[in-house]
Amino acid sequence: MKKLALCAGLITAMGLSGVAQAHNDHTGYAVNSSDTNWKTSAGECWQISEFKSEDLTVDCGAEPAKEPAPVMAKEEPKTKTMMVSESKSFVVNFAFDSSEVESVSNIANYANSLKKLDAIRLNGYTDDIGSNSYNNALSERRVKAVEAALTNAGVSTSSIVSHHYGEADPVRTCAESGKSQISCLRANRRVEVMIEGQNQVTVSQ
Secondary structure (H helix, E strand, C coil), X not given: CHHHHHHHHHHHHHHHHHXXXXXXXXXXXXXXXXXXXXXXXXXXXXXXXXCCHHHCCHHHCCCCCCCCCCCXXXXXXXXXXXXXXXXXXXXXXXXXXXXXXXXXXXXXXXXXXXXXXXXXXXXXXXXXXXXXHXXXXXXXXXXXXXXXXXXXXXXXXXXXXXXXXXXXXXCCCCCCCCHHHHHHHHHHCEEEEEEEEEEXXXXXX
């Protein structure tokens, strides 16, 4: 009878030993007859000698996989395009008793950069050396010379408004005489150019 009990005990122990081995679905852990992990009273899984750190499961200590944070679609800034009025003034100076234009490239570049050219205003002047009638005619020639130079530079002159004022409205007075006076009065020998137009700009809403 004792022999039978001993044999039965051995068989039971062998059965439990087999159950305690790693199971395919519970690699690295001891499982019971219900095919679930054996746990201690503290709720920790029993690990067998073949356990490796990569065998950790969510049920037995591994952190659950975190869902990636949703990628928020980047909202494009809202913009709108509008026309804005702008204007700029230039001055073309002349040598004494001359209507020869040296350069209008800076004026032409600006005028041609506008989306819409509204107006070009030309006002011509001279110094006060000479008669009023001569200077009036000279200021007119200067205005026409600037207009021709702008046309040659590709600027549309259909909206030009021009005036000539002779020796009126001087910007400088000089007490010198002779060549010194001529040099001093250069600022008065001029055509004032005012360009008005519109440009397209994009603004955030």
